Amino acid sequence: MTAKIIALLNQKGGVGKTTTAINLSDTLAKQGFRVLGIDLDPQGNFSKVVSGGEVRFEKNVLQLFQKDNNVDISQLITLSPHSDDFFYIPTDIRLSRVIESGLTLSFRELRLSKHLNSVKADFDFIILDCPPNLSLTTTNAIVAADLFLMPVNSGVFALDGLEDLLDALQEVSQGQELHYYVFRNEVAAVNKKINNAIDEDLLEIASQRVLRTTIRRSEDIGQASFMYLPLSQYKNGSVAINDYRALVKEITSLL
Template sequence: MGARIVSLVNQKGGVGKTTTAVSLAVALARRGQRVLLVDLDPQANATSALGVLCSDRPGVYDAILDETPIAECIARVEEEGVDLVPSSAELSGAEVELVPVLARERRLANALQPVREQYDWVLIDCPPSLGLLTINALTASDSVIIPVQCEYMALEGLSRLMETLELVRRNLNPGLSILGVILTMFDPRTRLAQQVVDEVRGHFPQTFATIIPRSVRLSEAPSHGQSIFRYDPGGRSAAAYEAVASELLERVGVAV
């Protein structure tokens, strides 16, 4: 069986998806889990957030388009305890380049197969769209985690995401499930934020109990090429992602 492959997906940008992907990857690694983070977003934010320079090495583009063995594309991030398949700007052309490719939806799934036994978790940071890259991630995954920000119109677009998940289930990956919904950017000073929390929990019983607070430190950390656990280890954001990691491990039956 090997690693659990989980996509972090929401086609709406600015919901804390990359922050959650990086923070969760490092939080799981801190609990002794072997973690591979795949940066599938052409903006390469997860790559820069972990302080990796992608210009001098093959990355996810090479693995998907050129079928470079993924083992050659993995960068070890010693300071954070995780492995990373970096992204780069050239990935932005992949949506178009994949169109004529045979079995184009399965390129990432095929690429990950040889290294699956080496990890407990493979987390995929998806781009903020429902294009071919995201379809590749969903086809490769066992389940998805959906970050949702605690702001107005948070649920807008989620119905479209649900439709996409259903299409992928029907046509490409029947076993795909929702592992959880993570509420992000919570500001307790606004009544609206609590309304969003209640609404999301009403729609999605898989929502994690832990809520990620809105935090300046959390948004600063990537510019320093560090996870929140290195940048502000004693802060409430680090504690929140630690708690989400514990919930996640409990949810899949791993002793914590």
């Protein structure tokens, strides 16, 4: 086998990249897929949840971006306490300084991709949680990934910046065919009018690239992360779990 690499991407913060990365990874692992989740955001929120509440990590993705560090990526992988098939490489705030010093590295955009080549055979899916900007770790994720998933939330400014993001993606990928999909996160059932307006605009910007699956707004989803748990572990009967299952189903049908 060789892993499919999926990046959660959007230069806007707070749209659901990390939450989706956590629950998508967890859902895949619970279905028996071997999953490696990698935290590329110095905020480290993905790491905190998948580790069950740790905040500082010695085995750290930052080692992949350090000058003169020849670490073997397999040495950085840890098993999540939440699932037998869910592994991760965490990070913390110290990554931000490493990114800045790494801007002078040669072939800097290729680092992650090269490292992943040596572990791709060990996993079915590699999930990359990106920071809310287009910094060095995001460009590394763009080079490495086979599929891009872009959550948009349901606020008034939901789609601002989406066109820029698609442009940036095009630029970094240098003309290669791109497999990107936009999906709606935090969809509230109450306001049909707003939902329809966002759907229409989204179709205009991303046409064929909008997933059928949407993730509902659910108190359980937020609460779970707050308790450093994936949703399935926090509340096994939560209806929102179905949304992540639907997401898995749709994504696997696309690959």
